[in-house]
Amino acid sequence: MAISTELLALFILLGSVSTVFADDSNVVVITDENFGQLREGEWMIEFYAPWCPACRSFEVHWEEFASLCKKKYPNVRVGKVDVTTEMILSGRFLVQRLPTLFHGINNDFRELSIDRSLKNMESYVRDKTWQKTEPMPWYSSPMGHVSGCLGYAMKAGSYLQKIYDYLTKEVGLSMWLVIAGGVVAVVVAGVSLGMGALYIGLKLSPPMPVHIQSPQSENFGSTGENDEPDKKPRVQTDEGQAETKPSPRPSASPRAKKETASPSATGGSARQRKGGKKLKASTD
Numbered sequence: 001m002a003i004s005t006e007l008l009a010l011f012i013l014l015g016s017v018s019t020v021f022a023d024d025s026n027v028v029v030i031t032d033e034n035f036g037q038l039r040e041g042e043w044m045i046e047f048y049a050p051w052c053p054a055c056r057s058f059e060v061h062w063e064e065f066a067s068l069c070k071k072k073y074p075n076v077r078v079g080k081v082d083v084t085t086e087m088i089l090s091g092r093f094l095v096q097r098l099p100t101l102f103h104g105i106n107n108d109f110r111e112l113s114i115d116r117s118l119k120n121m122e123s124y125v126r127d128k129t130w131q132k133t134e135p136m137p138w139y140s141s142p143m144g145h146v147s148g149c150l151g152y153a154m155k156a157g158s159y160l161q162k163i164y165d166y167l168t169k170e171v172g173l174s175m176w177l178v179i180a181g182g183v184v185a186v187v188v189a190g191v192s193l194g195m196g197a198l199y200i201g202l203k204l205s206p207p208m209p210v211h212i213q214s215p216q217s218e219n220f221g222s223t224g225e226n227d228e229p230d231k232k233p234r235v236q237t238d239e240g241q242a243e244t245k246p247s248p249r250p251s252a253s254p255r256a257k258k259e260t261a262s263p264s265a266t267g268g269s270a271r272q273r274k275g276g277k278k279l280k281a282s283t284d
Contacts, residue, residue, distance in 0.1 A: 040106075042105040043077050043104040045103075048099045
């Protein structure tokens with residue numbers, strides 16, 4: 001019973017010591033949930049992996065640099081990101097090698113290309129050497145939408161890799177069967193998303209206006225088929241210009257001429273015939 005009590009006391013002592021050392025660290029652990037704090041203030045950020053030998057050897061220098069900044073440069077905060085668990089952040093910063101250091105101030109980020117010694121890192125902060133380097137452009141900025149999409153794509157890719165390993169190693173399915181199933185799933189998902197977007201667009205779009213022509217309007221119901229254009233022959237003049245020649249009117253029929261004769265004209269002709277008869281009688 002005494003031995004178990006001593007072991008319990010030893011475990012409690014070790015736990016308290018580890019807690020003290022853990023709380024004594026001046027390096028802020030940055031995750032996908034709290035990375036929004038990088039938008040404000042000045043930061044020095046390290047991207048590392050637990051399995052990386054270079055990251056393990058650099059960890060001591062990074063802790064020393066964090067303690068130095070806390071004493072001499074309190075406006076500079078030091079953080080670290082584990083790329084094995086925070087894949088969205090590593091995708092946002094486009095991390096390609098380990099360890100990778102970034103400097104951030106007021107939402108502008110720059111990748112450090114200096115020697116990772118304590119002296120050089122202190123000079124980088126003290127002399128503001130970062131001002132000589134252009135920040136990352138807007139389309140590749142870690143806080144931009146493009147980088148955010150890349151981060152989520154990397155995280156989705158890691159999930160797909162885990163699913164592939166599970167189906168091929170644990171379940172024992174064939175590699176080609178898993179790939180074919182993945183292709184079918186992608187096609188079905190794409191078609192479903194496209195149809196859903198089309199349906200939502202049709203529902204949200206305003207109705208098309210319909211114009212109905214009233215019967216009282218001009219040329220209602222006219223198709224234009226019986227509308228004959230005014231065909232007039234064109235005559236070539238001496239000057240070489242085309243001149244429109246009026247079409248001759250059709251001659252009226254004799255009956256129409258007789259009906260359209262004026263009464264005065266018919267009356268005058270009758271009087272002339274009567275006068276002629278009287279003149280002939282007098283001469284006789």
